[in-house]
Amino acid sequence: MEEGKEPVTTTVVSRSSQSRGLPQRLIQLLALFLVFCFAISLFSIYMIRKTGVVTTVTSAIPILQPCVVEQPKDDLDRWIMPPSNLIHTMSDEELFWRASFVPQLKKYPFARVPKIAFMFLTKGPLPLAPLWERFFNGHKLLYSIYVHSLPSYEARFPFTSVFYGRQIPSQVAEWGRMSMCDAERRLLANALLDISNEYFVLVSESCIPVYNFTVTYRYITRSKYSFMGAFDDPGPFGRGRYNPNMLPEVNISQWRKGSQWFEVNRKLASIIISDVTFYPKFQEFCRPACYVDEHYFPTLLTIRASNLIANRSLTWVDWSRGGAHPATFGANDVTEEFMKKLHEGRECFYNDKPSSVCDLFARKFAPSTLPRLQLLAPKFLGY
Numbered sequence: 051m052e053e054g055k056e057p058v059t060t061t062v063v064s065r066s067s068q069s070r071g072l073p074q075r076l077i078q079l080l081a082l083f084l085v086f087c088f089a090i091s092l093f094s095i096y097m098i099r100k101t102g103v104v105t106t107v108t109s110a111i112p113i114l115q116p117c118v119v120e121q122p123k124d125d126l127d128r129w130i131m132p133p134s135n136l137i138h139t140m141s142d143e144e145l146f147w148r149a150s151f152v153p154q155l156k157k158y159p160f161a162r163v164p165k166i167a168f169m170f171l172t173k174g175p176l177p178l179a180p181l182w183e184r185f186f187n188g189h190k191l192l193y194s195i196y197v198h199s200l201p202s203y204e205a206r207f208p209f210t211s212v213f214y215g216r217q218i219p220s221q222v223a224e225w226g227r228m229s230m231c232d233a234e235r236r237l238l239a240n241a242l243l244d245i246s247n248e249y250f251v252l253v254s255e256s257c258i259p260v261y262n263f264t265v266t267y268r269y270i271t272r273s274k275y276s277f278m279g280a281f282d283d284p285g286p287f288g289r290g291r292y293n294p295n296m297l298p299e300v301n302i303s304q305w306r307k308g309s310q311w312f313e314v315n316r317k318l319a320s321i322i323i324s325d326v327t328f329y330p331k332f333q334e335f336c337r338p339a340c341y342v343d344e345h346y347f348p349t350l351l352t353i354r355a356s357n358l359i360a361n362r363s364l365t366w367v368d369w370s371r372g373g374a375h376p377a378t379f380g381a382n383d384v385t386e387e388f389m390k391k392l393h394e395g396r397e398c399f400y401n402d403k404p405s406s407v408c409d410l411f412a413r414k415f416a417p418s419t420l421p422r423l424q425l426l427a428p429k430f431l432g433y
């Protein structure tokens with residue numbers, strides 16, 4: 051109302067100084083207009099006093115009404131609805147604190163369908179995205195997707211893509227450095243914010259699923275153990291990287307090595323993001339040549355939850371060509387013979403029993419393999 055008054059006074063002032071120059075007719079019109087404005091103001095004040103501002107606003111802008119209805123303030127939904135937008139301005143410290151909330155009652159008071167969170171740790175683009183789209187197709191309620199790429203990379207997925215709007219706030223992550231573990235913890239923490247996520251799978255842009263979604267979901271959700279690769283390597287690239295300064299938190303017989311591509315359940319994900327005991331030790335005493343991303347999670351979970359991990363990864367890589375890095379497959383490698391081998395010749399333990407289904411994912415596949423993989427996936431991978 052105060053805004054409405056201002057023009058009135060200024061107009062009155064200007065009228066008194068300029069009235070002689072104005073024609074009679076115009077002054078009359080102006081006065082009439084002022085009276086009209088004043089009447090409207092009085093009427094508005096009266097209406098607001100009588101009916102209350104809120105009702106006036108909502109009845110005047112009916113479009114707002116559905117929004118108000120969709121956000122019941124004291125409903126359980128407030129706690130169980132996933133965040134509508136993955137972009138937030140929380141710092142890592144704030145994010146990890148928020149993500150560390152754990153319900154004390156194990157029974158959920160609502161129908162909860164456990165989802166698998168697929169966490170893509172990438173540099174930039176996802177060249178094999180079309181293959182993953184096909185893998186996810188038709189299973190909307192059973193998975194969620196999170197993508198951590200270099201902050202400088204701007205993702206451009208179409209609205210219809212399963213990757214659309216699934217990028218989380220990221221920071222630079224370097225191989226072998228603590229920043230890589232931070233990126234993985236950041237993915238876990240963001241995924242933990244959605245209470246329906248029960249399983250957390252870390253994959254990269256060069257990974258492919260080796261079985262269809264149905265098989266993958268059943269395998270992960272029915273496993274007694276989480277799949278964290280962890281073994282005691284007596285050689286220079288295993289125990290050789292242990293630093294006695296990590297005592298007393300970590301001794302040499304607890305030191306583990308493993309692949310960074312893991313699958314963990316909610317409980318282990320919480321342990322990982324809320325660890326403050328081992329993190330500073332690794333940060334300080336696992337120097338670049340230590341390759342902290344190969345040791346921190348395997349060692350942490352071996353100490354904190356050794357009875358809950360299978361000590362093996364779900365992701366197959368080919369080390370047979372030797373060298374410091376596993377083989378990267380190109381278009382010419384992806385033959386029918388090769389595809390058959392992705393399911394054959396495996397032996398492992400699944401729920402303490404021998405199994406021939408061991409790896410649900412495989413890497414590393416170059417972008418050039420996409421057409422061949424799309425052609426052969428229906429017959430050999432079942433999707």
Ligand SMILES: *[C@@H]1O[C@H](CO)[C@@H](O)[C@H](O)[C@H]1NC(C)=O
Pocket residue numbers: 301302303304
């Ligand atoms: C390492 O610590 C564990 C648990 O505290 C203990 O059982 C084990 O004997 C220790 N090993 C060595 C070599 O000190």
Ligand SMILES: *[C@@H]1O[C@H](CO)[C@@H](O)[C@H](O)[C@H]1NC(C)=O
Pocket residue numbers: 275352356357359360361
């Ligand atoms: C994994 O290794 C730990 C020792 O590091 C062991 O206690 C645990 O039983 C192993 N898990 C399985 C499933 O064998």
Ligand SMILES: *[C@@H]1O[C@H](CO)[C@@H](O)[C@H](O)[C@H]1NC(C)=O
Pocket residue numbers: 261262263264265431432433
């Ligand atoms: C998934 O793959 C399995 C075996 O690989 C097959 O029996 C099943 O029909 C496939 N499911 C779908 C939905 O295609």
